[in-house]
Amino acid sequence: MRSGFIYNPPQHPLDIIFEDHDLIVVDKPAGLLSVMGRLPEHQDSAYLRVLTMYPEARVTHRLDMATSGLLMFAKHRDAEVAMSKLFQLRRIKKEYTALVQGCPDAQGCIEAPLITDWPNRPKQKIDFETGKSAKTLYARLEYCAATQQSRMRLEPVTGRSHQLRVHLMHIGHPILGDKLYHPQPQNFALGRMALHATRLSLIHPITGLALELSSTVPF
Numbered sequence: 001m002r003s004g005f006i007y008n009p010p011q012h013p014l015d016i017i018f019e020d021h022d023l024i025v026v027d028k029p030a031g032l033l034s035v036m037g038r039l040p041e042h043q044d045s046a047y048l049r050v051l052t053m054y055p056e057a058r059v060t061h062r063l064d065m066a067t068s069g070l071l072m073f074a075k076h077r078d079a080e081v082a083m084s085k086l087f088q089l090r091r092i093k094k095e096y097t098a099l100v101q102g103c104p105d106a107q108g109c110i111e112a113p114l115i116t117d118w119p120n121r122p123k124q125k126i127d128f129e130t131g132k133s134a135k136t137l138y139a140r141l142e143y144c145a146a147t148q149q150s151r152m153r154l155e156p157v158t159g160r161s162h163q164l165r166v167h168l169m170h171i172g173h174p175i176l177g178d179k180l181y182h183p184q185p186q187n188f189a190l191g192r193m194a195l196h197a198t199r200l201s202l203i204h205p206i207t208g209l210a211l212e213l214s215s216t217v218p219f
Contacts, residue, residue, distance in 0.1 A: 009033065009044050017070060018213050022079040022206045024050060024057070027215050028071040030192045034062040046071055061087060064162065066179070069096070069197025069215050082205035087159070093201040096154040096164060097141075097217045099194035100173040101182070103150050107139040110167040114160045123180055124162040126170055134160045136167045149176065153198075164195065194219050 008031070015027040026046055028034065033045040050057045050073050057073045058080035074080035086092050113131025117123040125131075135157040143150045150173070154164050162181075168174055169181040175195050177188035188194065200213040 007033075007037075007042050007044075014046060014049055017215060018211065020204075020207070022075055023072060023083070023204070024054065024075060025070055025072045025200065025213055026050065028063055028068055028197075030066055030068040030218075033065050034071060035059055047073065060084070061159070063197055064165075064193075064195075066177075066193040067096075067195045067197060068192075068218060070200050070213055071197070072200065079206060086202060086205055090157065091202065093199070094156055094159075094197065095199035095201075096156070097196050097198045098152045098154055098164065098168070099176045099188075099219060100150050100152055100168055101176060102148060102173045103143045104138065104140050104152065104171060104173045108137075108171075110136045110138065110171060112167060112170050114163060114166060116161075122162075124160070124166050126166060132158075132160060134158045134163050134167065136164060138168075165193075190219055192219075 010029045010031055016024060017027055018025040028046045035047045036043045036045045047059055054075050056076050060072050060074050060080060060083040063069065063071050074083050112126045112134060113128055114124050114134045115127040115131040117125040137155040137157060139153045141151040141153055156163050165175055165178055165181045174182040175193055177185050177190060177193040179185045196217050198215055198217060202211050204211055
């Protein structure tokens, strides 16, 4: 956590988007950790709240604290193993919606390898020599000339830490309200980072059913 950071997560109950015997998908609000932090005051998280309902629940993936949207947990070990295989094989399609500065190309692909910026943790940075491969597809949904802001659809092909945030900064269109990567995050009136995990598409690894899950964008 950043120096001087005070954790004050939203206290309203998690909205459950999907649930069966194997999986539970919640709509994580911005400002809530996906998993527990190291310090006692950072224990409240989406995972801890799910554990109070299902003590055997397991983490399948994470969202940054500042990101809202769809977050999936496995209810038991077998489901966790099955979901891990799907993520490794990149058979889960994730879509995000973001508001960014400026007007990017109508669509494109960003391929820029990422590595931890150790002196400035938790920040990540692009490093074409030693970074891990990272690929993001994007499409501009609309542009507002009055505010010089664009609404974007983002699809991370890989799942690196802070990938979408660093990639959009890399092409000169940082996400609005991003306190790590936008040069003036305080200028965004919403008071949060404008990044939301909008859709999850996958074949259920146990039942074989097609799942198309979505969450309403709150900005």
